[in-house]
Amino acid sequence: MSQHLTWDPLMIQRYNRAGPRYTSYPTAVEFTPATSDACERSALAADSDKPLSLYFHIPFCRHVCYYCGCNKIVTKHRDRAEAYLAELYREIDLKAALVDRSRPVEQLHLGGGTPTYLSDDQLRQLMTYVRQRFSLQDNESSDFSIEIDPRELGPDTLKTLRDLGFNRVSFGVQDLNERVQIAVNRVQPEEMIEAVMRDARALGFRSINIDLIYGLPHQTRSTFAETLERIIDMRPDRLSIFNYAHLPERFMPQRRINSEDLPDAPEKLAIFGTAITRLDQAGYQYIGMDHFALPDDELAIAQQKGKLHRNFQGYTTHGNCDLIGFGVSSISQIGSSFFQNQTDLGNWGEQLNKGLLPTMRQVSSTTDDLIRKTVIMSLLCHLTVKFDDLNTLFAIDSRSYLSRSTEQLREMEKDGLVTVTSEAISVTNAGRLMVRQVCMAFDAYRDENETRRFSKAI
Incomplete structure (x- = not known):
């Protein structure tokens, strides 16, 4: 991995769309x-x-x-x-x-x-x-x-x-x-x-x-x-x-x-x-x-x-x-499930006083979520994910499974921001600042979220 970033303001402006920060997948919304x-x-x-x-x-x-x-x-x-x-x-x-x-x-x-x-x-x-x-x-x-x-x-x-x-x-x-x-x-x-x-x-x-x-x-x-x-x-x-x-x-x-x-x-x-x-x-x-x-x-x-x-x-x-999260609004990630505490101080305390965990919202990951989470987190942390690793982890043909998502990367691939080969999906040095946009191609909830407010990457 190159340690030096490529700064291309015109390319960044082209792809600088709003999207999740992917501190989890599925995201909190x-x-x-x-x-x-x-x-x-x-x-x-x-x-x-x-x-x-x-x-x-x-x-x-x-x-x-x-x-x-x-x-x-x-x-x-x-x-x-x-x-x-x-x-x-x-x-x-x-x-x-x-x-x-x-x-x-x-x-x-x-x-x-x-x-x-x-x-x-x-x-x-x-x-x-x-x-x-x-x-x-x-x-x-x-x-x-x-x-x-x-x-x-x-x-x-x-x-x-x-x-x-x-x-x-x-x-x-x-x-x-x-x-x-x-x-x-x-x-x-x-x-x-x-x-x-x-x-x-x-x-x-x-x-x-x-x-x-x-x-x-x-x-x-x-x-x-x-x-x-x-x-x-x-x-x-x-x-x-x-x-x-x-x-x-x-x-x-x-x-x-x-x-x-x-x-x-x-x-x-x-x-x-x-x-x-x-x-x-x-x-x-x-x-x-x-x-x-x-x-x-x-x-x-x-x-x-x-x-x-x-x-x-x-x-x-x-x-x-x-x-494990404690306190108002905190989030826990336990196994493949996520739980968020009450975001209102009064509601949080009221549930605790009843001897209840102050759970307000939750989600349990599906197999599809876990596959896509692996892809997204691998790209965010290491800029690459190997198809063979996904095949071994989830007993799937990941090339076929993710084909609709990788197809969405064609424009970014033409611009030299990402490569998709028979072995791996990789973010190039030129695409490192747009990795969030690369990840969005693998987000199965993205279409539903387009009207929700996320910050832009830059």
């Missing part, structure tokens, strides 16, 4: 309402020797970021966190009682919202509670991570997290330009970011990620390039550069952003083009789907060895795990 928690209980209690990945959703934020489309609760009343944790412990008890305690937890992630909205004592209580009910593995391969708003860190929070076993952190930065920060209501000086990076390094966190967003109000190629240079100087192990999707009709906070202040489509495309070119020069490897990593980072190494996976936490080295 295919989940159907659950009439009870019976299916999730059965999935959790099933005999399995798979290791576990645990996700905890902490929905609270002290400030609203205008670009945000996450499931969050903006409040300065920190006592609400205590009530939330009480319900979260109830959910932990219900699910832990169903899962074989001998199954090791290889991965754990706190997301949100703002997980560090919780105090240091609350973080200690939560992790103590989790360790009492699950078998967390503390070794070199374990991956315990947390998303951090640098503005919401106490003087000892990073040390507390390190003491609790967290070895990976992700800092939400988005942009260092003050005018952009003011426009999206997320003001955090560069000195603050530099300080938390220094502290995280000194404390020995194994991997540090920084999130940036392009397409925000007042951004230009020049201003974003300045931000990127300063971030490169900080040398995070990973970088996520997300495309801002302006959907004010869906996300109320975005209505506070003046659409006239947003970069137009050509400028937005140029911003991302400038970014990937500079990151390539700086030695970052393009993992895929907006993610970059240094060559010695675990993600880059896993991709080089053909062991990279993708799930609701994005690219991961622990795709062999069953994922």
